[in-house]
Amino acid sequence: MRNLNLSPSEGAEDEEMTVELDLDDGSHVVCAIITILECQGKDYIALLPLDENGENDDGEVWFYRYHEDENDVNAEPELEFIEDDEEYELVADAFDEYLDNAEFDELVDD
Numbered sequence: 001m002r003n004l005n006l007s008p009s010e011g012a013e014d015e016e017m018t019v020e021l022d023l024d025d026g027s028h029v030v031c032a033i034i035t036i037l038e039c040q041g042k043d044y045i046a047l048l049p050l051d052e053n054g055e056n057d058d059g060e061v062w063f064y065r066y067h068e069d070e071n072d073v074n075a076e077p078e079l080e081f082i083e084d085d086e087e088y089e090l091v092a093d094a095f096d097e098y099l100d101n102a103e104f105d106e107l108v109d110d
Contacts (some may be wrong), residue, residue, distance in 0.1 A: 019047065021079070030054075036066055039094040043067070045079065046095050063091045 017033045031047035038044075045066040048056050064079035082088045 018050070021047075031062065032056075034061065035095075035098055037091065037094050037098060039091050044082075044091045044094070045077075046098075061095065063088065063095065 019031050019033060021029050021031060023029060029049050031049045034046040034048055036043055036045050043066040045064050047062045047064070049060060049062060050056055063082055065082060067078045067080065069075035082091060
């Protein structure tokens with residue numbers, strides 16, 4: 001599991017939340033939190049990896065299982081890799097549905 005460092009992005013108008021991930025090669029990646037999804041009774045997080053300029057030009061999104069310690073509200077959430085292809089596809093489909101709903105809501109609001 002990976003520990004997260006949650007913080008609002010500096011200078012972000014909407015106080016976009018980010019996490020810093022420590023990768024296996026020792027490098028660090030800052031990611032914007034897109035959403036936390038529930039899928040088949042488990043929580044997952046969708047992250048947008050950002051470059052050194054705070055941008056994501058390729059549209060790549062990372063999915064992880066997401067766990068919070070219910071007994072300690074001050075504990076940092078943990079991430080866990082999704083190794084099962086079927087589980088990953090279910091989460092990707094749930095994320096696509098989230099995006100479809102977000103686009104619909106945006107159209108309705110206009």
